[in-house]
Amino acid sequence: MIEVKGLVKSFDGNIVLNGISEHIEKGEKVVIIGPSGSGKSTFLRCLNLLETPDAGEIWFEGEQINTKKCNINRVRRKMGMVFQHFNLFPHLTVLQNITLAPTLLKLQGKAEAEQNAKRLLARIGLLDKADTYPNMLSGGQKQRIAIVRSLAMNPDVMLFDEPTSALDPEMVGEVLELMKELADDGMTMVVVTHEIGFAREVATRVLFMDGGQILEQGAPQIFFENPENERLRDFLSKVL
Amino acid sequence: MDFFMDFFGSIGAFFSGVASDFYQTMIKDGRWLLVAEGLWTTIYIAVCAVLIGTVIGCLLALCKISKSRFLRGIANVYTTIIRGIPLATQLMIFYFVIFAPMGMDRHLVAIIGCGINSGAYVTEIFRAGIQGVDIGQTEAGRSLGLSRLQTMWRIVIPQAVKTALPTYTSEFIALIKETSVLSFIAVMDLNKAGDMIRNATYNAWMPLLSIAAIYLLLTFGLTKLFAILERRLARSDRG
Numbered sequence: 001m002i003e004v005k006g007l008v009k010s011f012d013g014n015i016v017l018n019g020i021s022e023h024i025e026k027g028e029k030v031v032i033i034g035p036s037g038s039g040k041s042t043f044l045r046c047l048n049l050l051e052t053p054d055a056g057e058i059w060f061e062g063e064q065i066n067t068k069k070c071n072i073n074r075v076r077r078k079m080g081m082v083f084q085h086f087n088l089f090p091h092l093t094v095l096q097n098i099t100l101a102p103t104l105l106k107l108q109g110k111a112e113a114e115q116n117a118k119r120l121l122a123r124i125g126l127l128d129k130a131d132t133y134p135n136m137l138s139g140g141q142k143q144r145i146a147i148v149r150s151l152a153m154n155p156d157v158m159l160f161d162e163p164t165s166a167l168d169p170e171m172v173g174e175v176l177e178l179m180k181e182l183a184d185d186g187m188t189m190v191v192v193t194h195e196i197g198f199a200r201e202v203a204t205r206v207l208f209m210d211g212g213q214i215l216e217q218g219a220p221q222i223f224f225e226n227p228e229n230e231r232l233r234d235f236l237s238k239v240l
Numbered sequence: 241m242d243f244f245m246d247f248f249g250s251i252g253a254f255f256s257g258v259a260s261d262f263y264q265t266m267i268k269d270g271r272w273l274l275v276a277e278g279l280w281t282t283i284y285i286a287v288c289a290v291l292i293g294t295v296i297g298c299l300l301a302l303c304k305i306s307k308s309r310f311l312r313g314i315a316n317v318y319t320t321i322i323r324g325i326p327l328a329t330q331l332m333i334f335y336f337v338i339f340a341p342m343g344m345d346r347h348l349v350a351i352i353g354c355g356i357n358s359g360a361y362v363t364e365i366f367r368a369g370i371q372g373v374d375i376g377q378t379e380a381g382r383s384l385g386l387s388r389l390q391t392m393w394r395i396v397i398p399q400a401v402k403t404a405l406p407t408y409t410s411e412f413i414a415l416i417k418e419t420s421v422l423s424f425i426a427v428m429d430l431n432k433a434g435d436m437i438r439n440a441t442y443n444a445w446m447p448l449l450s451i452a453a454i455y456l457l458l459t460f461g462l463t464k465l466f467a468i469l470e471r472r473l474a475r476s477d478r479g
Contacts, residue, residue: 077385087380101384
């Protein structure tokens, strides 16, 4: 589904991604861990071209997306993204946050989009918040709404960029729970996170990044029980 | 007793003197009409100019944040030149050098000149407003598949307007005061009206303080009015 070949990205001469090649299959739940500054967020943001790579290729559903010919807006409809800081639109109600993109892009009529949004809100137990504004919500509520805002586009893959890092500890659980449900529904997911427990439980594959490279990867059992790479062992000893 | 009589007597004399001065300078011979006409000129030129300035400001603010170096260059040259030259000088250039030879009406020149001038300031206000919106908002919009334009129009600008509004309204109020230099191109605005009365009546303090009071009422009233509007807007934000 997603194919990355020789991805290189640097900021002001500082190499952040150093030749990454990776393949993500449909239905996989890939969790990326690594120390801060390892390039994991940049890697994720390259997948939907929020960052433009300096070199390398990114393919999505059989189409190379980092070329001039590719209509990236069309591709992004199929790639949901969830941010560390939620990025809900503060001037719109919860319902409008969810219906804005589907109606503006004429994928759904207004009534259909609202019905769809309400169904999604009911699913996360926040239907009563449909007409409130984001600044009235807790962090956990905001993030769950950000997730369903992406889901309203019926994406083929969901990208999560440290979705729980900005949350108060007591709200981390509700967000992870929703992400687990998504995983159980068969959503293809790429998750950058520090939640090792989530990686153990949900991931089909875990990637360890450091210094702009993927140093080790594998199924979570093997990955966490028998880490081979020295830096991964060092990292795990600090976070576990 | 005599002291108090004298005291109140002189206060009474003072006020009756003021009233008579006021009548002599501001009312008699229909001079209040002159003030009213000047006030109207000031207001309509400021309103028209701020509308022109808003259109220019919108366009140039978008140029300033555009990817195109050419558009950014144009906007930068515009704001640098306009903000670097006094309004009075600009108006005189517009009128005597450019438009008067074409036979254009001086009021129209005043509107265009003030509009072009205000546009430079409004550009900076809007640019700051747009760039003040968190980049995450743009990223969220784009990652949902919205185009640059859709994201700008539906997500960034509505938020930018809200933050830019207080500075924008104070630019309008500043413009009202700045139109007082319109007499440089012989437009009879409020300031000029006061000056003409001073010339005609040989009384300086009454006409000048009177128009000062009118300016003050105007700007103070508008400040209060805009503050109410902003509070309304902020309230709708919270649902």
